[in-house]
Amino acid sequence: GYEVVDKALNNDIKVVPIAGVSALTAAASVAGISMKRIAFEGFLPKKKGRQTFLKELAKEERVVVLYESPHRILKTLKDIKETFGDRYVIIVREITKIYEEIIRGKTSELIERLEANPIKGEIVLLIKEEAVKKREKVNKYPRS
Secondary structure, three states: OHHHHHHHHHOOOOOOOOOOOOHHHHHHHHHOOOOOOEEEEEEOOOOOOHHHHHHHHOOOOOEEEEEEOOOOHHHHHHHHHHHHOOOEEEEEEOOOOOOOEEEEEEHHHHHHHHHHOOOOOOEEEEEOOOOOOOOOOOOOOOOO
Protein backbone atom coordinates (compact mmCIF):
# COMPACT_ATOMS: atom_id res chain seq x y z
CA GLY A 1 0.00 0.00 0.00
CA TYR A 2 0.90 3.57 0.64
CA GLU A 3 3.90 2.65 2.82
CA VAL A 4 5.67 1.10 -0.18
CA VAL A 5 4.87 4.13 -2.35
CA ASP A 6 6.10 6.47 0.39
CA LYS A 7 9.38 4.55 0.73
CA ALA A 8 9.85 4.56 -3.04
CA LEU A 9 9.26 8.31 -3.22
CA ASN A 10 11.68 8.92 -0.34
CA ASN A 11 14.30 6.96 -2.29
CA ASP A 12 13.74 8.90 -5.53
CA ILE A 13 12.07 5.95 -7.25
CA LYS A 14 9.46 6.97 -9.80
CA VAL A 15 5.98 5.68 -9.03
CA VAL A 16 3.37 5.61 -11.79
CA PRO A 17 -0.36 5.04 -11.49
CA ILE A 18 -2.11 2.06 -12.94
CA ALA A 19 -5.17 2.84 -15.00
CA GLY A 20 -8.26 2.00 -13.03
CA VAL A 21 -11.97 2.55 -12.88
CA SER A 22 -11.62 6.19 -11.84
CA ALA A 23 -9.15 9.04 -11.57
CA LEU A 24 -9.56 8.87 -7.79
CA THR A 25 -8.30 5.28 -7.52
CA ALA A 26 -5.40 5.93 -9.88
CA ALA A 27 -4.40 9.02 -7.86
CA ALA A 28 -4.70 7.07 -4.60
CA SER A 29 -2.32 4.41 -5.96
CA VAL A 30 0.53 6.95 -6.23
CA ALA A 31 -0.32 9.31 -3.38
CA GLY A 32 2.09 7.88 -0.84
CA ILE A 33 -0.30 8.79 1.98
CA SER A 34 -2.85 6.68 3.79
CA MET A 35 -6.15 6.63 1.94
CA LYS A 36 -7.93 4.43 4.49
CA ARG A 37 -10.34 7.26 5.27
CA ILE A 38 -11.20 9.79 2.59
CA ALA A 39 -13.80 12.45 1.94
CA PHE A 40 -14.43 12.55 -1.81
CA GLU A 41 -16.19 15.75 -2.81
CA GLY A 42 -15.84 15.88 -6.59
CA PHE A 43 -15.81 19.44 -7.95
CA LEU A 44 -16.11 22.38 -5.53
CA PRO A 45 -18.92 24.88 -6.04
CA LYS A 46 -17.76 27.60 -8.43
CA LYS A 47 -19.22 30.50 -6.47
CA LYS A 48 -22.26 30.23 -4.23
CA GLY A 49 -21.42 28.53 -0.94
CA ARG A 50 -17.79 27.82 -1.89
CA GLN A 51 -16.18 29.45 1.16
CA THR A 52 -18.69 27.93 3.57
CA PHE A 53 -18.15 24.52 1.99
CA LEU A 54 -14.36 24.84 2.26
CA LYS A 55 -14.60 25.87 5.93
CA GLU A 56 -16.59 22.69 6.63
CA LEU A 57 -14.10 20.56 4.68
CA ALA A 58 -11.20 22.07 6.66
CA LYS A 59 -12.61 20.36 9.76
CA GLU A 60 -12.29 16.92 8.13
CA GLU A 61 -10.02 14.38 9.82
CA ARG A 62 -9.75 12.43 6.56
CA VAL A 63 -7.89 13.00 3.32
CA VAL A 64 -10.03 15.31 1.17
CA VAL A 65 -10.16 14.42 -2.53
CA LEU A 66 -11.35 16.93 -5.10
CA TYR A 67 -11.52 17.18 -8.85
CA GLU A 68 -10.51 20.53 -10.30
CA SER A 69 -10.06 22.20 -13.65
CA PRO A 70 -6.74 23.73 -14.71
CA HIS A 71 -8.46 27.12 -14.98
CA ARG A 72 -9.46 27.11 -11.29
CA ILE A 73 -6.64 25.12 -9.62
CA LEU A 74 -4.62 28.18 -8.57
CA LYS A 75 -7.65 29.88 -7.01
CA THR A 76 -8.58 26.61 -5.30
CA LEU A 77 -5.09 26.21 -3.82
CA LYS A 78 -5.20 29.80 -2.52
CA ASP A 79 -8.63 29.16 -1.00
CA ILE A 80 -7.36 25.94 0.59
CA LYS A 81 -4.34 27.71 2.07
CA GLU A 82 -6.65 30.36 3.52
CA THR A 83 -9.18 27.91 5.02
CA PHE A 84 -7.13 24.76 5.76
CA GLY A 85 -3.75 26.36 6.41
CA ASP A 86 -0.53 25.35 4.66
CA ARG A 87 -1.37 21.66 4.26
CA TYR A 88 0.47 18.95 2.33
CA VAL A 89 -1.31 18.50 -0.99
CA ILE A 90 -0.86 16.32 -4.04
CA ILE A 91 -1.88 17.25 -7.56
CA VAL A 92 -2.22 14.33 -9.94
CA ARG A 93 -2.94 15.46 -13.48
CA GLU A 94 -3.45 13.79 -16.82
CA ILE A 95 -3.40 10.36 -15.16
CA THR A 96 -2.11 7.56 -17.43
CA LYS A 97 -1.68 10.01 -20.33
CA ILE A 98 1.47 11.23 -22.06
CA TYR A 99 1.72 14.43 -19.96
CA GLU A 100 0.99 12.73 -16.64
CA GLU A 101 2.40 14.66 -13.71
CA ILE A 102 2.33 14.32 -9.93
CA ILE A 103 3.17 17.41 -7.89
CA ARG A 104 3.57 17.16 -4.12
CA GLY A 105 4.20 19.76 -1.44
CA LYS A 106 2.77 22.31 0.92
CA THR A 107 -0.05 24.44 -0.46
CA SER A 108 2.20 27.53 -0.50
CA GLU A 109 4.86 25.68 -2.52
CA LEU A 110 2.36 24.53 -5.13
CA ILE A 111 0.84 28.02 -5.42
CA GLU A 112 4.31 29.43 -6.10
CA ARG A 113 5.05 26.70 -8.65
CA LEU A 114 1.75 27.07 -10.53
CA GLU A 115 2.01 30.87 -10.62
CA ALA A 116 5.33 30.42 -12.44
CA ASN A 117 4.21 27.45 -14.57
CA PRO A 118 0.45 27.01 -15.06
CA ILE A 119 -0.76 23.47 -15.72
CA LYS A 120 -3.35 21.97 -18.03
CA GLY A 121 -5.42 18.82 -18.01
CA GLU A 122 -7.67 16.87 -15.69
CA ILE A 123 -6.70 17.28 -12.03
CA VAL A 124 -7.22 15.21 -8.91
CA LEU A 125 -6.32 17.16 -5.77
CA LEU A 126 -5.58 15.32 -2.52
CA ILE A 127 -5.43 17.34 0.69
CA LYS A 128 -3.72 15.46 3.51
CA GLU A 129 -5.56 15.43 6.78
CA GLU A 130 -4.17 17.57 9.55
CA ALA A 131 -2.24 15.62 12.16
CA VAL A 132 -4.81 14.75 14.79
CA LYS A 133 -3.68 15.51 18.30
CA LYS A 134 -3.70 12.45 20.53
CA ARG A 135 -6.83 12.37 22.56
CA GLU A 136 -6.69 11.60 26.22
CA LYS A 137 -7.86 8.05 26.75
CA VAL A 138 -10.93 7.83 28.91
CA ASN A 139 -11.66 4.51 30.58
CA LYS A 140 -15.41 3.89 30.38
CA TYR A 141 -15.15 1.18 32.99
CA PRO A 142 -12.81 2.34 35.76
CA ARG A 143 -11.74 -0.21 38.31
CA SER A 144 -13.28 0.19 41.75
